[in-house]
Amino acid sequence: MFGVLSIQHLFAMFGATILVPILVGISPAVALISSGFGTLAFLLITKGQVPAYLGSSFAFIIPLQTAIASDGPGAAMVGAFLSGLVYGIVALLIKATGHKWLVRVLPPVVVGPVIIVIGLSLAGTAVGMAMNDASGNYSLLHFSVALVTLAIVIIATIFFKGFFNLIPVLIGIIGGYLYALAVGLVDLTGVKEADLIEMPDFIIPFVSYTPSFSWDIVLLMVPVAVVTLSEHIGHQMVLSKVVHKDLIKKPGLHRSIMGDGVATMIAALLGGPPNTTYGENIGVLAITRVFSVFVIGGAAVVAILFGFIGKINALISSIPTPVMGGVSILLFGIIASSGLRMLVDSKVNLGINRNLIISSVILVIGIGGAIVRFTENFEIHGMALAAIVGVLLNLILPGGEVPENVDIYEANLEDDNSVA
Template identity: 60%
Template sequence: MTDKNEFRNPDAILDIKDRPKFWPWVGLSLQHLFTMFGATVLVPILVGLEPSIALFSSGVGTLLYILITKGTVPAYLGSSFAFITAIQSLMGTSGYPAVAQGIIYSGIVYVIVAFIIAKAGSDWIDDVLPPIVVGPVIMVIGLGLAQNAAENAMFNEGSYDTEYFLVALVTLGITIIFNMYLRKFFSLIPILLGIIGGYLFALAVGVVDLEPVRAAAWFQIPDFQIMFVDYDFHFSLAALTSMAPIAFVTMTEHMGHLMVLSKISKRDFFKTPGLKKTLFADGLSTMIAGFIGGPPTTSYGENIGVLAITKVHSVFVLAGAAVFAILFSFVGKMSSLIYSIPDPVIGGISFLLFGVIASSGLRILIDNRIDFDKKRNLVIAAAILVIGIGGAYLRIGSFELTSMALATVIGIALNLILPVKARSEE
């Protein structure tokens, strides 16, 4: 349990340093594992990497993150979607060794920025990211993923599927009922129970394909691709120029997730453990992933949604999920079973998870009593929301500023440029 002298979030059922009992611990950790599994293995499938390595590197990266931040930030690191286009391009032109280099270079960028922040400090963050910017950005993080949730819920190989959508709605309904009406331990794992309930319903209506589970081996060693062991290093300029700049984009995602976690846990992670440590941990995790054959890593909004819904913020639970990820990367049948969870089940769960994240942003605006009668506030929020949720992005050559990153940059710029009052309000 937490030290009596430490701050404890009164809203949390299990706070950051609270350690659950063994069996509840297992269930809570599996809940996080199931939540992140689909997205984490999807990235390597899309770019031609080994899914089991992605699972392994996400677990190792999360444990490393928890260790470096001294167990103060309840975050889970999974495969990053931001690098997909660049990795696919490099894979086609230069092969995996160049991809691995690019992933490592992007991690090095994180580490360099972390050292700069360590020297220059981070007091500027409060000025650059006030509530009028933070609130809408967090809403964008949640609502920007809404389309992904809807597509998972409705589409079967690109075509609308009524049966799929029914599975998603049943999954959502089961999760809401469990979240609202269960008590004691079961009230802490509504997401896990919702996934199981949705999976059983999907199985009953014939949406689940169990053949890959039957065909999978019980034990299999991931096909690691280790630099200097499985291939020689040859410097690739294309890897450096196409992958390293994307790190600056994912840093905005990193900070956005840190904002949400700070709000949920009633702490300021920008000050303790500090952005220097969280960026360093994230960058080191990505470098290790690239070195062994995995995709870049990043903190996961899906798992943040679980934290918000369950009010279980224990880093021990996240560490348990990381350990399970590592173990399951060697268990072929277990990995295949989890991967057999159909898209509509994930979509149904995501309706709730992403909505909770967006609601956290709305709460920041309410708690800070942001006055939308002031034109300045209205303009900043409007620009962030529409650009971020609308999917606008900036592309220059192979460099792309995603909608969330672009919305954040524009919001920060408007906050720094616009006067406190419009002339019509003076």
Template identity: 55%
Template structure:
């Protein structure tokens, strides 16, 4: 890969006056998804923020501060968290998460010993580019749902209006603003969308979407509670099996991030170190009652738009997230950001990820006159975007599921290895 024309590359430290707002921009991008996972699974939002922030710092340490990745709550483990917690209790779910983190470490050690030759053979540009497109477009329905639908899932012209205004301001800021303002378009768009929503709500009270009651009720200060994990074979097997899918997602995210930055992170610092960082962060989260962690596409999208790839900026965002975990009132304030505002921003963020996959295919010179390339790419796109799913029971009412990005990546690898390079 050739190094992209980044404003700040991974090792660059921006001046403090830029560093803080750039980091806050990343916090806004990750916040909604990170707090949604504990809300859906019954875990603590405070713990999720604490483990996202500290987990990211752990990841930065293990990867030698070379990879600008933010780690937040993983959606892939939601069924396992709910199922194990309901059947055996939250401590056993946390024990399963610890086991998943240890399994990450074992796989990391195998990769370090075996080298990366097999990865380069299994993941040529046609697979990599197609998977990156899937990662972006797989998130597209989420963005459009936030932009168009109200809390009941019904179409709302008000929501769409807010999303369009937010998107328009973000696009204008990204394309036309100069200097420092050109690298904080997400922050500018978010603030503009928030203000527009407040003004609309003041003129039309029926459309007031910002509710400050949660801020008033939240405590000023709180601390995450240490959790003692418990273990049983069902929880361990369930989480380890799910981690097979999340490791495929980790690989896809690492490749996507490398494509955006213009560096091959699977080689330097190495996939074994990025995977180990993810695994240790996941195990660490379990000891604080937080959900397992994963690298976040939202933050990759922010970097793709701003061309700010600084690990210092990501580290700053991690510190802010950790700080918010001790002050629930500030976290509650961020939670007042209306859903359509996040939806409007996500329309651009997720599209940028998909576009980077297209760029990868073009720059790699993938020939779609070749039936082999056409077949591999077609299957990856349809399975990944169309919601392909493989599921089978594990016992005790639980089941293993692999779908979306993970299944598309696996099928792409298998097709690339099975289909001969020379066709009749």
């Protein structure tokens, strides 16, 4: 019984977790393994009291792409590790002073627009994957694969019920893959040649690369923690309602944030993308009403095993780009919409000049791709710059208050089909 429930959690996180590494150019197998080890570490740090699964974070896609393109995967992993370290520092501060100050620094008027920036900044990537062939030229055949995939995801999201409503991304990838196979866009040579057991392409410090500190990487990667920290708070509040326990107080927000940070550091040491708690798996908990951490731990173990199965990894690698492009069109749009939803649900009044200024500046700086370049190798990029400016404006402009009800970050779970 536990095995079946664990597989459900694996399916719920699978589609989104493998999409992130595919987009940034690292191994999906390593992402599965690092998510498994990260989840196990999270369960230990939270004393087995928080049944949460951690998978690849969408918030880090653009910073990872930029870091890998400019300085290589090693530099990206250093940046990811430092982001996880920030989590640890915040956890220690919360342990010492409480968490009210974090809500003051990261209110919805800052976090909502930054989340919108994340989604819209990726829009061009999604459309390019959907309609271009391997040479970068427009292809109606490729675009048809993306549209079929997108249609399947939409149908699964709207019309499927129960558990199947929680895995529309995976259903869409499978359906799109079968259509791509039918029209001749799938190459199964790699699957046939792959061994049953294979060593994934780990990116390990002092083995694959020599770690080096760079302020450019720090300013590119670390500010993303502004978004993921608030996302973490929201997930913990939703999860608290699902399991009928106040997880913010026990085991404490400091423990769950520390667990999230350690999971991200583990991923960075292995060569995987930063981890974050997954709303999809919280949805599985809400439906099954089984809150056992052993079920979550079982899913983590299976994910680790999957990462070493060569046939599975080759099958993932054979997924055509337009299939992932079709999925991405919806996912990235949902990310942007979830930022807008945060503003609406939190009743952020854009009729107030303070709120209008903060959100407007964040959106234009982030989506416009503004860069502050101090030296040739020292600059702050669009999304990171937008997050920093948003936090500063919120702290400097008069009229900011600590929200009385920190449920401002909470989403309506029954309607939530967003991704991490």
